[in-house]
Amino acid sequence: MKIHQTAILITSVAAVQARYLGRVNPATKxxxxxxxxxxxxxxxxxxxxxxxxxxxxxxxxMFVDGGKEPTVISNVTGSAITTPVGLRLGRHTVELRKRSEALYGTLVLGDITTNGSLTVNQSPQRKIEFVGDSITVGYGLDGTYPCTNTAAQEDNPKTYAALAAETLRADYSVVAWSGIGLVRNYATTQADTGPLMPEMYTRYGAYDADNSYTFPGDETPDAVVINLGTNDFQYVATDASGQSYNVREPLDPAVYTAAMVSFVEDIQKHYPDAEFFLLTSPMLNDDYPTPEDAQHTTQYNALEAAIAQIGEKAHLVDWPTQGSSVGCDYHPNAATQAAEGEVLALAIMSVLKW
Known part of the structure; x- marks a missing residue:
């Protein structure tokens, strides 16, 4: 009787055959x-x-061999995530990406095992970094209003960011947190006193210490996309009875402009050759809270003013106010995200000559 044994190759996720996607602290995985x-x-x-x-x-x-339809795990449990059953014997490339944000949970990677052998995984030469709030997270993207956002409703791989990167055949990293702002965070009955994006941006992992990110040279992006302002401009909240009230004063656009200039200049210290793309928010419009606020136009003008100070490395990309078909809590749905992904990809392509 012959006994056949299946060899299982085990490798550390930090080995040369595997590579992290986005900001993953190698000390914590x-x-x-x-x-x-x-x-x-x-x-x-x-x-x-x-x-x-x-x-x-x-x-x-989980994407296998660049497939458009991933295996979706809406709630990760257990000690491992395994490739789909039935893969043919041959060479396969696996990409696992987190759909949800750190606000809901985190995963710590262990070893990668296979019944075959690991080979070198090639990294795209083009790199893009995205910095943003819930829009960039993909908050409520898979839901249909009215709905309650959960980790399962978030879908970062379907955001404008991921789709633009895919179109451009670029690797990408996302630094985003729902409710975060540039000068102030989202406010309800009281202001959110949590860290602002310029502080969070310095972290390797979302829960790591400030200034822990080391800006590895091989992760230097060609383009940095910043989509912040939705929460900064918000000043109206709704109470339990559905009545709206002013929870704080409207934002001074000049303060927003100055903060954007400062933030970009700080990033430029690490990425002096990067091109910066500043996006307006689809969740701001010129009729709410009041026509006098004209929030979308006001943000557009504030970003134009910032670009005038930053210089030729900065570019404005307008994301028009979204329509009535939205995801959870009025966030952009998949169609709105996809449309802006095309616009952004064209803008980056034009500037970088990709």
Whole structure:
């Protein structure tokens, strides 16, 4: 009688055969930011990504061989994520990306195992960094208003950011947190006193210490896209009875402009050659809260003023006010995200000559 044994190759996720996607601190291997993950290539019929820890609620997408329809895991549990059954014997590339944000949960990566062998995983030369709030997270993207956002409703791989990067065949990193602002965060009955994006941006993982990000040279982006302002401009809240009231004073556009200039200049210290693309918000419009506020136009003008100070490395990309078909809590749905992804890709392509 012959006994056949299947060899299982085990490798650390930090090995040369696998690469992190987005900002993943190699000291912790923790997936925090939306869109973070791991990519690897193997020859065989199956592979598994070990999970050293699952904290809170997390949703992920697993893409195999560049497929458009990922395997969606709406709530990650257990100690591993395994490739779909039935892969042919051969060479396969796996990409796991976090759909949800750190606010809901994080994942700590373990070892990668396969019944075959791991090979070198190639990284795209083009790189884009996206900095933003819930819009860039993909908050409520898979829902239809009215709905309550959850980790399962968030879908970072379907955001304008991921879709633009895919169109441009670029690797991408996302630093985004729902409710965050440039000069002030979203306010309800009282102001959110949590860290602002210029502070969060300095972190490796979302829960790491300030100034922990090391700006690795091989992760230097060609383009930095910033989509902040939705929460800064918000000053109206709604009470339990549905009545609207002013929770704080309207934003001074000059303060927003100055903060954007300062933020970009800080990033330029690390990425002096990068092109910057500043986006308006589809959640701001010129009729709400009042026509006098004209918030979308006001933000547009404030960004134009910032670009005039930053110089030729900065570019304005307008995201028109969204229509009535929206996701959870009035956030952009998949169609709105996809439309802006096309606009942004064309803008980046034009500037960088890609």
């Amino acid at each position: 923790e997936l925090t930011w939306p869109g973070t993950g791991v990519s690897f290539t193997f020859t065989g019929t199956s592979a598994s990504i070990g999970l050293a820890a699952v904290n809170g609620n997390n949703s992920v997408d």
